[in-house]
Amino acid sequence: MRLVDTRAYVGMLRELVEQGKEVRMVISGSSMAPFLIHGRDSIFFCTPERELRKGDIVFYERPGGQFVVHRICGVHGESYDLIGDGQTEIEHNVRREQIFARVTQVERKGKRLAPGSFWWGFFEKVWIRMIPLRPMGNRIYRLLQGRRSAHRENEREKT
Known part of the structure; x- marks a missing residue:
């Protein structure tokens, strides 16, 4: 496996977005769990083509240069309050x-979800x-996931 500098990689993806392309990226980090899981799920994103609003998932750069994917939880003119789905600090x-x-769709657990789908709306x-x-x-959520995993393991042992 080849390691790539995150800033260079996201910088390249950002250039593609600025050229009008939709880009796909595997999620890294846990701030958007339980909706999006590190290494399992992907996001599809492009340049925001409309006004951003509460509930939108956006890709942004912090002043220190860190790239982050979070959800808008408040709109105040030209500034926004953002939070990861797994966080409590805004x-x-x-x-x-x-x-x-702006994230336009996701691939979650191998299935594509877009605005209007149940989990996206939830x-x-x-x-x-x-x-x-x-x-x-x-x-x-973690407790339920653990029970599902144990159930699947029991079913495998039966066969």
């Missing part, structure tokens, strides 16, 4: 010029309002 005052792409409309309850929701 990042305030992200300027519009820091945002270079995280966009319901999960965004549950910020104080997210730690409990994440624990329940």
Whole structure:
């Protein structure tokens, strides 16, 4: 496996977006869990072609040069409040010029999801309002995932 500098890689993807292309990237990091899982899921993104709004997933660059994919949880003119689906701390005052792409669809658990699908809508409309309850929701999600894995293992042993 070849390692690539993250800044160079995302910089190249950003150039493609600025040329009007839609780009696909595998998720790295855990801030968007449980919706998007590190190494398993992918995002598809392009230049925002409309006004950004609450619930949109965006790709942006922090002043220190870190590239981040988070969801908009507040709009204040030309600045935004952003948060990862797995987080409880809101990042305030992200300027519009820091945002270079909007996520248009995702590949989650091997299936393509776009706005209008059940899970997209759940995280966009319901999960965004549950910020104080997210730690409990994440624990329940992990517990359910563990039970599903144990069930699948038991089924394999039976065959």
